[in-house]
Amino acid sequence: MEMMKAAVFEGPGRIALGRKPVPHAGPGEAIVKVTMTTICGTDVHILKGEYPVAPGLTVGHEPVGVIAELGAGVDGYTLGQRVVVGAITPCGQCHPCLEGHQAQCGGHAIGGWRFGNTIDGCQAEYVRVPFAMANLAPVPSGLSDEQVLMCPDIMSTGFGGAENGAIRIGDTVAVFAQGPIGLCATAGARLRGASRIIAVDTVPARLEMAKRLGADHVIDFRHTDPVEAILELTGGQGADVAIEALGTQQTFESCLRALRPGGTLSSLGVYSGKLSLPVDAFAAGLGDHKLITTLCPGGKHRMRRLMDIVSSGRVDLRPLVTHRFPLDRIEEAYELFANQRDGVLKVAIVP
Amino acid sequence: MEMMKAAVFEGPGRIALGRKPVPHAGPGEAIVKVTMTTICGTDVHILKGEYPVAPGLTVGHEPVGVIAELGAGVDGYTLGQRVVVGAITPCGQCHPCLEGHQAQCGGHAIGGWRFGNTIDGCQAEYVRVPFAMANLAPVPSGLSDEQVLMCPDIMSTGFGGAENGAIRIGDTVAVFAQGPIGLCATAGARLRGASRIIAVDTVPARLEMAKRLGADHVIDFRHTDPVEAILELTGGQGADVAIEALGTQQTFESCLRALRPGGTLSSLGVYSGKLSLPVDAFAAGLGDHKLITTLCPGGKHRMRRLMDIVSSGRVDLRPLVTHRFPLDRIEEAYELFANQRDGVLKVAIVP
Amino acid sequence: MEMMKAAVFEGPGRIALGRKPVPHAGPGEAIVKVTMTTICGTDVHILKGEYPVAPGLTVGHEPVGVIAELGAGVDGYTLGQRVVVGAITPCGQCHPCLEGHQAQCGGHAIGGWRFGNTIDGCQAEYVRVPFAMANLAPVPSGLSDEQVLMCPDIMSTGFGGAENGAIRIGDTVAVFAQGPIGLCATAGARLRGASRIIAVDTVPARLEMAKRLGADHVIDFRHTDPVEAILELTGGQGADVAIEALGTQQTFESCLRALRPGGTLSSLGVYSGKLSLPVDAFAAGLGDHKLITTLCPGGKHRMRRLMDIVSSGRVDLRPLVTHRFPLDRIEEAYELFANQRDGVLKVAIVP
Amino acid sequence: MEMMKAAVFEGPGRIALGRKPVPHAGPGEAIVKVTMTTICGTDVHILKGEYPVAPGLTVGHEPVGVIAELGAGVDGYTLGQRVVVGAITPCGQCHPCLEGHQAQCGGHAIGGWRFGNTIDGCQAEYVRVPFAMANLAPVPSGLSDEQVLMCPDIMSTGFGGAENGAIRIGDTVAVFAQGPIGLCATAGARLRGASRIIAVDTVPARLEMAKRLGADHVIDFRHTDPVEAILELTGGQGADVAIEALGTQQTFESCLRALRPGGTLSSLGVYSGKLSLPVDAFAAGLGDHKLITTLCPGGKHRMRRLMDIVSSGRVDLRPLVTHRFPLDRIEEAYELFANQRDGVLKVAIVP
Incomplete structure (x- = not known):
């Protein structure tokens, strides 16, 4: 079984780099090889035990990457394609989604937030994307990872x-x-x-x-x-x-x-x-x-609109990225970010 | 000077029937001879001193009546015409009114509520209506006072x-x-x-x-x-x-x-x-x-829409009128209404 | 191969009862055994050759029935469950669906209308439902087929x-x-x-x-x-x-x-x-x-709202069903309906 | 009787500079001494006889100026104050105004457009402003006439x-x-x-x-x-x-x-x-x-919002003013503008 590195919540006060099996894509899913991600204030709440998640979960919900695997029924994408996936991953087919409340997917509050909350997140080398047809958003050519890094959560x-x-x-x-x-x-x-x-x-x-x-x-x-x-x-x-x-x-x-x-x-x-x-x-x-x-709007259409704004040059959020770390040093990144040291706004994490 | 009866707030705990001069209409104003009005929960707050108004003010904000006098510049109405006036009397011409916040007329919170709050109200034989062009709403023929009595406030x-x-x-x-x-x-x-x-x-x-x-x-x-x-x-x-x-x-x-x-x-x-x-x-x-x-929407257009609903028979609020009093006995009506006695829902007051 | 009866468009002027294989459910699909359906004005346009569809297509887009088969990934339903499916069957996961234009699913005009337009319809014993998770709407107990027959299209x-x-x-x-x-x-x-x-x-x-x-x-x-x-x-x-x-x-x-x-x-x-x-x-x-x-809104959430209106008794559309035919006599039903004979409003077709 | 210069529609093909009495303010009205105005495409339609107005009418509907006279009941303004007035001058008190259709003031189509259409316009030394309380919009200090010249019509x-x-x-x-x-x-x-x-x-x-x-x-x-x-x-x-x-x-x-x-x-x-x-x-x-x-939104609140945009520097429309004429030469300005000569976009007219 192929293994990968992942930032795992081990319990209040502890998010540590560990090893997990590389995930595979079931029907309707995709695997994205993460090329850049970041840490969110919510991750710090998780770290501190203020927002409860299951120990053992991989954290992180802001993935930029390339498609590594496509599950059955996921059409219109190609392996190797660069994509962004929103922090919120709606199914598109439940009652709340069908009436436009995609962040409340499934009918319970905050139900659309899955990555690093109810399923493994993206502070890892690979992440499994649920409902891939609704969530994989190709990155327009010409945009760097760092240019679109804020799309999944804070920009949205x-x-x-x-x-x-x-x-x-x-x-x-x-x-x-x-x-x-x-x-x-x-x-x-x-x-x-x-x-x-x-x-x-x-x-x-x-x-x-x-x-x-x-x-x-x-x-x-x-x-x-x-x-x-x-x-x-x-x-x-x-x-x-x-x-x-x-x-x-x-x-x-x-x-x-x-x-x-x-x-x-x-x-x-x-x-x-x-x-x-x-x-x-x-x-x-x-x-x-x-x-x-408002909970962060997700889904591939939202991501496309946000990336179009980036492409247009209307808004440039690269200056928010004040620090960069390899995934190997993510614990250090958490320490910096959680304590708001050194004028940090956002960190870029590169697996 | 012609005098009339009016229910006057004299201080916490005291609303009493008194005598005041019959008002006259300045430019843009109208005088309505009240044929029916009612008491609102807010009037009870005033009575109890929980909502402050100036002692000496005539209370009441739900007038049904006939036009007794029209000030300069008030066109398109005739003396004797039956009208309803909303509890909220917007000017229609200030910034909040022009952007659709008519209940916040004048730019301060609740500014559109004038009757029995910042100017004399309608628990009286006559009431002066400000901004008459925006507020006098003719009663469609065929509707009784009691049928439209709820339009000014609670229906709206x-x-x-x-x-x-x-x-x-x-x-x-x-x-x-x-x-x-x-x-x-x-x-x-x-x-x-x-x-x-x-x-x-x-x-x-x-x-x-x-x-x-x-x-x-x-x-x-x-x-x-x-x-x-x-x-x-x-x-x-x-x-x-x-x-x-x-x-x-x-x-x-x-x-x-x-x-x-x-x-x-x-x-x-x-x-x-x-x-x-x-x-x-x-x-x-x-x-x-x-x-x-939401604060009660007012203005003559709102009143017209509500009276159209009454005319259509879609909603009949007459059953809410559980008690009827002449204006002379309004103190008794307050006593009943404030104490929610005898299954009271709304009282009709007839000057 | 199991066969079934189906009303097939054979060319302008000809919709005839024929025989086709019973369909089976691929991933994300379901098969519904049709218990009641109806004919729409659009079907008459198809019959007359005014709206082009491929010869050989089964027509009809207003199915009421029971679930006969569930494809891979279709969860939360049971075989035998009574359902309604909207005339419009959105995927829920494409760009137009994700921004609320579900009737324009797929990004081309009228893309959400599939039944009897781009895929086999429901004037048949069985119909294959695409994107079943987004489209199968259970019928509340207590409602008859005829009570919900208008939900898929004309009520919506x-x-x-x-x-x-x-x-x-x-x-x-x-x-x-x-x-x-x-x-x-x-x-x-x-x-x-x-x-x-x-x-x-x-x-x-x-x-x-x-x-x-x-x-x-x-x-x-x-x-x-x-x-x-x-x-x-x-x-x-x-x-x-x-x-x-x-x-x-x-x-x-x-x-x-x-x-x-x-x-x-x-x-x-x-x-x-x-x-x-x-x-x-x-x-x-x-x-x-x-x-x-407006093109007919579809999807299971829409159907649920409409059936809730039927359940509430607010609107009763049963009187619109003026005629009833077995599927075997659907050609006769078309003849009646297309010529607006005998005061017909809607016909119920029972396979 | 004091006289002033005014551009008057004399009949199809003829708008000429003439002399008219300086207007005075009735109740609710104001007189604005025009310091700058412009010509609109609609004025050209009037000139050509394509949009009918009464011969003898002063044309023009985009006034910038100073308050010269205030009628009875117009409060909160001072003589000499710089103001802009929208092309559309709603009363604020009729049914359409009260429900937000101010451009359709009075209940007939385009009813809110009065200047140079149903009453004398502003291509003149003075213009009478109806419903002044709803329409006089003070110009923020620091903005020139030319900066706000587009607010009354084309910007709105x-x-x-x-x-x-x-x-x-x-x-x-x-x-x-x-x-x-x-x-x-x-x-x-x-x-x-x-x-x-x-x-x-x-x-x-x-x-x-x-x-x-x-x-x-x-x-x-x-x-x-x-x-x-x-x-x-x-x-x-x-x-x-x-x-x-x-x-x-x-x-x-x-x-x-x-x-x-x-x-x-x-x-x-x-x-x-x-x-x-x-x-x-x-x-x-x-x-x-x-x-x-959409017909041009008017009223003082709209004007304030637009001038706030100008103040903010978000949009600078001064480059649209390609030519400048004194009122005395307005016939020449019409000739240039109507024939779209010399790269004209908008002309500034200064009485």
Whole structure:
């Protein structure tokens, strides 16, 4: 049995490089030889035991690679073809998928997230892709692995936050937190036609990157109250759309307080503990507010659209890749990324 | 100076019938001689001092009447014409109105609610209508005052909850609380094509009325856990849409727990105190949930649409009027309504 | 090789009962033993040679039956289970399917319509169902074949016309032509909350049925100009939504002329020859009109929603089945249906 | 009586500079002293007698200026304030306005277009603005007249074509004709997140400008069949959205032929004569196509959003102003513009 290297969750606090058999493709599946992947904030939650997965699981959900094997019934692809696969791998054929809720595939919450959650993920030399017909997205020639590395998750998620915020031409959009997903939300808000984008964070390098990706104003909330600043910038009205990209009470609540009546809070964060809705910021339920949550959209069509954006040059997320590691040194990469050392935004992992 | 009777808020705990000058119409305004009005749950909040209004204000925001005076620039109407005016009286010309947020008229939260909140209301013999061109809605001949009495507020609000829940043909909709607004939400869900409507309350007469207005299942939550019952009725999936029509933590939270991933919580309640979002019921923010709040839509066009529904016979809300009082006895009506005595749903007040 | 009876297109003017091998299920497919089916207007176009299909093809696209065989990878179903399959059988996994255009499956126009168009249809004892996971919809217990017989096509199409017309509570909706699809559009408009539904046709029995399914007004256009009548009923404004359910220049144009500015023409008809857009009725392109075309939505989720409507008792389409034939006499059924004899609306065919 | 200069339609073929009394503001109105305006293609239709207006009417509908007089009831503005007024001046208070169809104000098609159509326009020293509360939009400090000159009409219209096309991130959008409105549609498509914008015209300078405003590909249809080119660029699929910005059979039909199934034709052109819908390009009505027409959105809120876009630097339309004339020489400007001489795109007229 051929073996491969894989980053395996062994228990809270431990993700280690191990060896596993190279997987094979059943009907409707494909095997992708991973050429580049990355680590997500969610992987750090898994590492810390904050998000439960089964010990022994290979982690990682952002694969770029080449097709190594095609299962029965997977047509229209060729071995060796370069592909991206979304973090979310919908089946396309269940009730939620058929009505457009592909991230909730199978009918239970978050059901579409399989890689590194309910099946082996892609921080490995090979990854088995379920529902391959719905999920293998060929990479347009001319795009490097690094150019499309953000498509599977953070670009799809961040853009989704902008899309589901229903931004209109001329809107003021505030984006709370400028980690990788917040930065993509900022870029997404720019793509949707916001006329004023206000990015909030504390890390100067992230605020700088926010400007590069489209923010008109940046607010360091250690020095400036972001809600007051947003109200002032909007003549006391508040933002049309506020995007939450961190998952804390403070950012969630600030989003609400920064919104105008009738505004939309587009939430991307993963919350834990208790979350309260401040009744005053919410006009006691009478402010015609909307609160929309978004899980990363997946599937090959989504990936194609995102890669088309990359091809067009509209958005270039390569600057987010601040560090590069071979798969052999992935434990080191986790250490760096989990502790947010050395100005890390995203790491590229090359098997 | 001609005087009239009016129900005046004198301070917490006191709404009393008093005398005030009959108002006159400035430019763009109209005076309506009230022929019927009603008391709303919000009026009770005002009475109890829970929602602050200025002492001396005439309360009430649900007028049916005839035009008694037309100010300069108000064209296309005639004295004596029967009209309904919405509880919300948008100007139609400010920024929020022009982009469709008429209930947030003026740019501050709840700004479109003026009657009995920021200007004298209609529990009186006459009421001054601001922005009359946008708000006077002629009553189609053949409809009685009682038939259209619910249009200004609870029908508009309840239907709005169904509309903003984005109900689709074949949806399962749960409506939590079957007071007057919840009952109208139930009727609205029926109008929008839900295939299964589940109404939750504890009062048998209200559950009975819910069935009459379109509910397929009713749940008395004193005897049955509504979340469990809804999950069971939906094969474990949850409802597509849950409408909150009470404004409590319990109903709000139950709505979330009763929803399927990707579902919509359409909130109509007025919340006070603390409101928490249970993170588990919310899939930690990853369930593609939507939470939409709605303030009663107003304006003459809205009123026309609602009266067209009444004319069509699709919905008959007359059974909600359980008690009738002359304006002279409005204090008695408040006492009955505030204490929910004698199976009261709505009272008709006739000046 | 086991043989079965099937209605086969032999060439223009000839659909005949023949014999074919019973099909078997490949991976992802299922075989359904047909227990009831019907004939559609499109089948008549095929018969007449107006819509080209390959000679030798089994026709028919509205199957009700029981599962006779399940191919590899088709899980969650059991042999003998009663199912409905939509006329449109999306794969769920191609680009159009993944972005919600399931009727255009595969990326070419009308690609989702396979039965009796590009693969053997269901006017036969058995039918092979492609992409079974996306298309087999179990029939709720308690519903008869005849109750769900309209789900695969005309109910889905007619309702789709109402849904895509974006009908709102209180709308006036005109439905031009009250054949089976127009009648379902009438029922759909009722389900979506229109307050006034105006049905246009010439056949008294169809107008009668329109009333039964929800029309408030019926217009026999041999005696009354429908555009004038609609304008008169709406105080000169025109309808909010007009649904075209025939596919002729006259009905298409009348829809446009009957619309208010900003209104929506929802088109269900299949047009041939030349179709012109009367510039005057269209405000020279400046009337903010919308023209939306809809092909029958398919897939198992759609079927489930429609059957839920049937279960709820909201809509009962059994009266549309005016005639019943065994499969053996299907040529006779075609003769009756194609010539619209004997007041036929729909025929039930029982293999 | 104070007199002013005004460009007056005297009859087909004749727009001449004349003298008229300076207007005064009635209740709800304002007088704007025009500091800059421009000529629109529609004005040329009026000049040629192709669009009928009353002889004696002052033409022009794109005013930039300062407030010279405020009528009774117009609050929140000051004399001397710089403002822009949209070409469309909704009342905000009629039925269509209250349901969001402001361009169809008053309930008849194109009813919101008043300036230079049903009331005196702005190619004059002063213009009377109806419904001033809904229509006076203050110009942000720092913006010149020329920077905001396109807001009243072509920017609003062109962007409206992109907005109503419901462009999504990653869409391919084809824009047929790159006159001033088509160029704004190109800029609007870019603002909404299209990943590939294909601009079609024949004039090299316009194609050059299209690139500058966001087109990725330009097609000169004298040398290249645009439909074939679009199909080739999209791998045979067709565009997601096609915007028609000319108003001819050829461009309309090419839009349809260039669309993918399920795509949207967003139409901005003003059509005359006969317009036919090619049934084949339309999949006989079964292609799930949408055809949306848009009249220039107006009102002060729209103007504010557009000026915010200008302020943000996202779009700079100053290069469209190719020629400048004093009002005294407006006849010369008409001659140049009507004959499309000297590479003219838009002219600035300064009273």
